[in-house]
Amino acid sequence: MSGEKNLDQLCINTIRMLAVDAVEKAKSGHPGMPMGMAPAAYVLWKDFLRHSPANPAWPDRDRFVLSAGHGAMLLYALLHLTGYDLPLEELRKFRQWGSRTPGHPEAGHPAGVETSTGPLGQGFANGVGMAIAERFLAERFNRPGHEIVGHHTYAIVSDGDLMEGVSHEAASLAAHLKLGRLIYLYDDNHITIEGKTDLAFTEDRLARFAAYGWHVQQVADGNDLAAIAAAIRAAQAEAERPSLIAVRTVIGYGSPNKAGSSKSHGEPLGPEEAKATRRNLGWPDEEFHVPAEVAGHCRRALERGREIEADWGRRLAAYGRAFPELAGEYRQWLAGELPAGWDRELPVFPADPKGDATRNSSGAALNAIARKVPNLIGGSADLAPSTKTLLKDAGDFQAGSRGGRNLRFGVREHAMGAILNGLALHGGVRPYGATFMVFCDYMRPPMRLAAMMGLKVVYVLTHDSIGVGEDGPSHQPVEQLAAMRVIPGLTVIRPADANETVEAWRAAMEIQGPVVLALTRQSLPTLDRGKLAPAAGLAKGAYVLSDAPGGRPELILIASGSEVALTLEAAEKLRARKLAVRVVSMPSWELFEAQPEAYREAVLPAGVPARVSVEAGVTVGWHKYVGSLGAAVGLDRFGQSGPYKTVFEKLGFTVENVAAAALEVRERVKAHAKSGK
Numbered sequence: 194m195s196g197e198k199n200l201d202q203l204c205i206n207t208i209r210m211l212a213v214d215a216v217e218k219a220k221s222g223h224p225g226m227p228m229g230m231a232p233a234a235y236v237l238w239k240d241f242l243r244h245s246p247a248n249p250a251w252p253d254r255d256r257f258v259l260s261a262g263h264g265a266m267l268l269y270a271l272l273h274l275t276g277y278d279l280p281l282e283e284l285r286k287f288r289q290w291g292s293r294t295p296g297h298p299e300a301g302h303p304a305g306v307e308t309s310t311g312p313l314g315q316g317f318a319n320g321v322g323m324a325i326a327e328r329f330l331a332e333r334f335n336r337p338g339h340e341i342v343g344h345h346t347y348a349i350v351s352d353g354d355l356m357e358g359v360s361h362e363a364a365s366l367a368a369h370l371k372l373g374r375l376i377y378l379y380d381d382n383h384i385t386i387e388g389k390t391d392l393a394f395t396e397d398r399l400a401r402f403a404a405y406g407w408h409v410q411q412v413a414d415g416n417d418l419a420a421i422a423a424a425i426r427a428a429q430a431e432a433e434r435p436s437l438i439a440v441r442t443v444i445g446y447g448s449p450n451k452a453g454s455s456k457s458h459g460e461p462l463g464p465e466e467a468k469a470t471r472r473n474l475g476w477p478d479e480e481f482h483v484p485a486e487v488a489g490h491c492r493r494a495l496e497r498g499r500e501i502e503a504d505w506g507r508r509l510a511a512y513g514r515a516f517p518e519l520a521g522e523y524r525q526w527l528a529g530e531l532p533a534g535w536d537r538e539l540p541v542f543p544a545d546p547k548g549d550a551t552r553n554s555s556g557a558a559l560n561a562i563a564r565k566v567p568n569l570i571g572g573s574a575d576l577a578p579s580t581k582t583l584l585k586d587a588g589d590f591q592a593g594s595r596g597g598r599n600l601r602f603g604v605r606e607h608a609m610g611a612i613l614n615g616l617a618l619h620g621g622v623r624p625y626g627a628t629f630m631v632f633c634d635y636m637r638p639p640m641r642l643a644a645m646m647g648l649k650v651v652y653v654l655t656h657d658s659i660g661v662g663e664d665g666p667s668h669q670p671v672e673q674l675a676a677m678r679v680i681p682g683l684t685v686i687r688p689a690d691a692n693e694t695v696e697a698w699r700a701a702m703e704i705q706g707p708v709v710l711a712l713t714r715q716s717l718p719t720l721d722r723g724k725l726a727p728a729a730g731l732a733k734g735a736y737v738l739s740d741a742p743g744g745r746p747e748l749i750l751i752a753s754g755s756e757v758a759l760t761l762e763a764a765e766k767l768r769a770r771k772l773a774v775r776v777v778s779m780p781s782w783e784l785f786e787a788q789p790e791a792y793r794e795a796v797l798p799a800g801v802p803a804r805v806s807v808e809a810g811v812t813v814g815w816h817k818y819v820g821s822l823g824a825a826v827g828l829d830r831f832g833q834s835g836p837y838k839t840v841f842e843k844l845g846f847t848v849e850n851v852a853a854a855a856l857e858v859r860e861r862v863k864a865h866a867k868s869g870k
């Protein structure tokens with residue numbers, strides 16, 4: 194073996210043994226995948242990946258996604274060895290409380306981790322979003338002789354990634370969009386948790402990807418560094434097709450007794466086997482051993498990264514001189530700043546008893562914002578005519594039109610959610626996605642991760658209740674609002690009319706984190722803001738829309754979205770009976786909870802226990818606001834097919850029913866007071 198080859202081998206074994214030792218020390222984790230994929234990952238990082246370990250946020254870096262997040266130690270070893278701010282001490286604390294080496298990779302934690310992975314398939318689709326963002330920005334900013342955007346997106350994907358449905362969706366779309374800068378290394382090790390892939394995964398993977406339109410290659414020996422490098426080079430040369438390189442590896446490579454077996458997948462090798470592996474790989478007894486020549490060799494990535502970045506900096510400076518305005522815009526986009534006057538064209542809707550569906554008002558608001566915010570891009574899972582999310586005159590993002598801002602996700606909600614995450618993670622763009630609310634279940638996994646990562650993604654979810662009508666219970670969401678509200682960090686907003694919808698979009702643009710807009714299919718009256726409080730109250734999550742005389746209610750009616758107008762009517766009926774009624778519009782629990790105690794108390798005073806909530810969905814959670822004496826008018830059952838007005842009426846969403854519930858609550862509160870409790 195030549196010296197260089199020896200050194201390569203030493204580096205690869207360092208990665209393997211760091212994974213073995215870290216998992217051993219943590220007494221949990223996944224050593225097998227890093228041991229098998231160490232050579233491929235090493236070649237990619239050493240010879241191809243353009244990154245700057247000293248500045249993990251350098252905007253034109255190649256993106257690297259470890260979709261098979263269970264192999265986290267592979268990534269941590271690479272980050273440590275190539276000079277990221279991840280000392281060996283942190284590798285010793287793998288999976289421990291407060292360490293920078295959590296059990297599965299978490300975006301930005303440590304710096305250098307591009308996205309949170311672990312739920313298989315997500316990273317695969319995140320990469321597609323990153324590659325879309327890269328092409329969109331390249332089209333917008335690059336000029337002849339001035340290429341400031343131009344990077345690859347790489348991922349390591351596993352059997353599990355390829356089995357999960359989301360990868361099928363994302364792969365299909367990636368090929369359609371001709372994302373040639375997408376290069377995925379597939380850890381083709383024939384093993385998953387339960388054993389050999391023969392158990393459940395026997396299709397011809399390469400034929401499948403070829404059929405999508407991917408460029409596919411096979412590396413027969415996962416330890417053949419030259420073959421891996423040649424395959425990556427060929428993938429880079431492929432301009433139009435995304436690339437899948439199946440690298441035939443051996444899980445747990447180096448372990449005499451567990452290599453090639455699922456036993457090395459998800460548990461420590463054990464002290465004996467770890468020792469045997471050391472001997473087998475010719476490794477010293479010292480744990481977390483990094484040979485000096487390995488440290489020196491791998492850390493050259495730091496210097497190389499600085500040079501790449503400096504070269505890019507010079508090109509950016511030249512670009513700034515040639516195109517100062519564009520350069521300013523580029524900076525602003527990357528910083529996530531909204532341009533001055535971005536909300537200037539937002540519409541104000543006059544009172545109108547006939548009104549409009551909030552999906553329509555949303556379409557108007559979205560387009561008004563999009564005209565001022567040119568990096569707002571998004572689309573729908575084949576429902577744009579219904580979700581009203583098409584950006585007028587903004588073109589489609591397609592293989593031949595990279596500047597288009599309408600993303601055509603096709604009927605692929607799950608991939609849409611994960612691609613939106615990839616877009617947001619990449620930076621430079623503000624993504625939104627849309628579908629019927631009932632289908633948010635199809636993209637719940639990426640919504641959850643968006644919330645975990647605090648990504649700025651807007652979900653436009655229309656047809657938000659039994660107001661869907663004729664399509665029936667399969668299309669009428671009842672539990673989805675509640676299901677989304679339980680996701681920490683996700684802001685759910687259900688506006689009551691056209692003007693609240695405009696305010697909801699305003700909030701969505703400013704909130705740091707993912708936002709759901711729950712919108713109606715059916716028309717709602719545009720409330721008369723001359724008589725009622727302004728819609729700007731939406732920003733606080735809940736506000737007094739219409740108050741009792743002197744602001745001293747004996748009864749509070751709380752409603753969201755399409756039930757607000759109905760609740761206002763019920764209030765009038767009760768007022769006719771001399772009741773002091775307050776109506777609170779409550780479009781967002783999360784925004785309300787973020788208000789100071791004094792504000793919350795002013796809207797829902799503790800001294801007024803007579804409260805009724807009205808929302809066309811399951812009642813779970815509303816008791817927090819209506820209390821033990823209050824009542825939640827909702828729908829703890831599935832809906833039913835029929836004209837929507839009939840459905841609302843039959844299922845209890847009538848002025849009479851709400852008023853009756855309120856009177857009952859008032860009696861209960863009175864009886865309770867009398868009993869002296």
Ligand SMILES: Cc1ncc(C[n+]2csc(CCOP(=O)(O)OP(=O)(O)O)c2C)c(N)n1
Binds near residue numbers: 261386
């Ligand atoms: C969505 C999802 N389902 C299940 C799991 C649990 N899980 C972790 S790894 C894995 C499969 C392992 O097979 P493979 O992806 O081939 O990884 P390898 O064992 O080869 O490293 C499973 C089922 C998960 N992480 N994500």
Ligand SMILES: [Mg+2]
Binds near residue numbers: 352353381
């Ligand atoms: Mg596998």
